[in-house]
Amino acid sequence: MEEVNQTTVTEFVLAGLAENPELQLPLLLIFLGVYLVTVVGNLGMIILILVSSQLHTPMYYLLSSLSLIDCCQSTVITPKMLVNFVTQKNVIPYPECIAQFYFFCVFTVAECHMLAAMAYDRYVAISNPLLYKVTMSYQVCFWMIAGVYGMGLLSATVHTVFLLKVFFCKANIIKHYFCDLSPLLELSCSSTFINEVLALSFSAFNIILPVMTILSSYIFIIVSIFHIQSTGGRSKAFSTCSSHIFAVVVFYGSLAFMYLQPSTFNSPGQGKLSSVFYTIVVPMLNPMIYSLRNKDVKVALKILLENISFYLTKNSFS
Structure with a gap:
């Protein structure tokens, strides 16, 4: 009789961001717009870097990889969330739920370490500019x-x-x-002790190690900047790093708030708000941050648009 009562769950229901029916349509329009901006911005950044020879450097290869991660991470989460705004009961099968968690975890952890790799790249470029091409070779x-x-x-x-x-x-x-992970473990009928230990351990490793790498890189960067004699050189060095620093603070701040604390101290509302930042907002902001504050990207975009305009004008007269 006990085996009959313990029926295995074959599907889950996602509660969504808000239960108020009046908020469903506004939230749908907002997050649909955010998703479109995210996809266009990140794919646009990738294409711009691929077609612009002046951007074929390790710094921009890392940036294009970050854009790919952001685009994939948003695509894993947002479309299913949008469905929740137009359906009364957003059902997700057990295999699809596990697959969604798997790919979400892949891209979130990858972004943690990608931001650290980009910080190291900036350290090499500013602290050892003469050895940059050797230290940050294409193989490296x-x-x-x-x-x-x-x-x-x-x-x-x-x-x-x-x-x-x-x-x-x-x-x-x-x-x-x-x-x-945390909302899933709350529904468990079995012990989740190992899962919680693994979650805290991996979260600490994947957040603290990259953060320490970033902090160490920027300590050396600041020391190197103070050794730069010209004011213009210092200003250029700071502007090169400012966009990356902003992206790091927003991403790691929300991530640490979500995962570097026991699940008992993290309410569902806080978890949703924190998750929105690093799963939806940050992937949208990153292309804007790195394009609006980057002179090389602006120049490459201007050249690309001029070439496209010239090509269209030429074909219209031919």
């Missing part, structure tokens, strides 16, 4: 990017393997807008 850049994705795949695989061992038999309503 390739292995850095491979390592970033490797860390994401490793973390996601470990989390998912142990998540598959968790038994779900009762409630199936996830108090979130996507299949995140």
Whole structure:
């Protein structure tokens, strides 16, 4: 009789961002607009870097990789969330939920380490400009990017393997807008001690290690900037790093608030608000931050638009 009562959950229901029906349409329009801006901005950045020879440097290869991560991360989360705004009951099958969590974990961890890799690249460029091409060669850049994705795949695989061992038999309503780890573990009928230890350990590693790398890089960068004699040189160095610093503060701030604390201290409302920042807002902001404050990107975009305009004008008269 006990085996009959313990029915395995085959699907979950995503509660979404807000339960108030009056908010559904405004939220749908807002996040649809945000998603479109995210996709266009990040894909545009990738295409611009690919077609502009002046941007074929390690710094911009890392930036294009960050844009790819942001675009993929947003695509894993946002479309399913948008469906929740137009359906009364947003059902997600168990396999799809696990897959969503897996890819979300891959790209979130990858972004943590990608921001650290970009900080190291800025350190080399400012502290050792004469050795930049040697230190940050294309081979080194390739292995850095491979390592970033490797860390994401490793973390996601470990989390998912142990998540598959968790038994779900009762409630199936996830108090979130996507299949995140903490809301899933709250529905478990079995022990989640190992999952919580792994979550805290991997979160600490994937947040603290990159943050320490970023802080160390910027300490050396600041020391190097103070050794620059010209005011213009200092200003250029600071402007090169300011966009990256802003992206780091927003991303890691929301991520640390979400994961570097026990689940008992993190309310569903706080978790949703924090998650919105690093899953939806940050992927939209990053292309704007790096394009609006980057002279090379502005010049490359201007040249590309002029070439497109010239090509269209030429074809219209031919």
